[in-house]
Amino acid sequence: MSTRPVVLGDDGTRGATLEFALAEARRRHAPLKVVHCAPTPLDPTDVMPSEALSRELLAAGQEVLDGTRQLIEQRAAELDVEYVLSDRAPIEFLLEESETAQLLVTGIDDIPWYDRLFGGAVATYLSAHALCPLVTVPKQLDESQQHEGxxxxxxxxxxxxxxxxxxxxxxxxxxxxxxxxxxxxxxxxxxxxxxxxxxxxxxxxxxxxxxxxxxxxxxxxxxxxxxxxxxxxxxxxxxxxxxxxxxxxxxxxxxxxxxxxxxxxxxxxxxxxxxx
CATH class of the missing domain: 3.40.50.620 (HUPs)
Structure with a gap:
């Protein structure tokens, strides 16, 4: 087993993204590291973000991780899995993870153009900067289409x-x-x-x-x-x-x-x- 993990950027959508990460961890005989980031947005009128809001966002983030954990324990109990909740921005945290990961797996940037302008395009940024291979997975795959390899x-x-x-x-x-x-x-x-x-x-x-x-x-x-x-x-x-x-x-x-x-x-x- 490789000690370098497959890292999944968990945004709560799971589905095809989670399935791909599980399959790659198995194929590579690697541990899986599931990461969810819940940064607190800074109000322009405040010097510091609200502690109450930070606790609320982290609690919601923990629920996301717990839901993913339940699915993984049902489908891939044999895998060595680490769960990480961070209050840092997803781009910053996942870019750092790419230094030691053998693969990053995220969803696609299916977000409005104005969110991309303000730093919401995590996959797009990582595709240009990640230090390991990045796989982006659409939330839903069309199983009816004929795949050609x-x-x-x-x-x-x-x-x-x-x-x-x-x-x-x-x-x-x-x-x-x-x-x-x-x-x-x-x-x-x-x-x-x-x-x-x-x-x-x-x-x-x-x-x-x-x-x-x-x-x-x-x-x-x-x-x-x-x-x-x-x-x-x-x-x-x-x-x-x-x-x-x-x-x-x-x-x-x-x-x-x-x-x-x-x-x-x-x-x-x-x-x-x-x-x-």
Whole structure:
């Protein structure tokens, strides 16, 4: 068992988000850490937040954790689970957790644009800054749609090993095909298409030897990255995208996916920190 946990950002909705976190903790033989944050909003007219309001919010937060605990004890009593209630802001706390977690799991940012402007977009921020892979899960998954396996979006970078490792491991565990896609812009020349196909094959070279049971399909798609990624989530069980650079460097594709995806989306840093 790995000592690095799968961390679930528990917002009380549970459902598909909780199920994904449980499945990943089992698959990785890792402990699960369930975190709920109940910060006290500061009234602009006050110097300090109300102690009474803080106690009330923490009590409500404890009820959320207790409800999640009951579900986990019913469905996954075998897991090693830690429950944490914090009065810090979710973004701040979960970003710190990403330093030692092997995976963060949260819901998508299904909130109004004005809440995102005032710091409510937890998943969007973490997709740009988390130091470990982040999986965002829609509150409800459409079980009626036909799933076509795991989709990994590649852009030709030579640093895609963390992304491909995650993708192949999940596809193997789920017994699902892996669709590796490279998106090229509308109007790209035939030579550009050929280069993209060759590069896709090059990036995937050697992986079939390590994962012989995973069927891999390669496809070059003419689409803008964000639009193509969102379309892929309507037919996939999981979509994976990479994020280059240290935290603070963000791809618009990831930001769009964590807000509009129809299936779970994994955003994987391509230069993750060394595991402790």
């Amino acid at each position: 795991v989709v990994v979006a590649l852009d030709g970078t030579s640093g895609a090993r963390p992304l491909l490792s995650f993708a192949f491991e999940v596809a193997q565990e789920w017994g699902a095909p892996l669709h590796a896609v490279r998106m090229v812009p509308v109007g790209a020349t035939p030579d550009y298409h050929e280069i993209a196909r060759a590069n896709l094959s090059e990036v995937l070279a050697g992986w079939a030897e390590d994962y012989p049971d995973v069927r891999v399909d390669q496809e070059v798609i003419v689409s803008q990255p964000s639009a193509g990624g969102i379309a892929a989530t309507r037919r996939a069980q999981l979509v994976l995208v990479g994020r280059s650079g240290k935290h603070g460097m963000h791809r618009p594709t990831a930001a769009s996916l964590v807000r509009h995806a129809a299936c779970p989306v994994a955003v994987v840093p391509l230069d993750p920190p060394t595991a402790p």
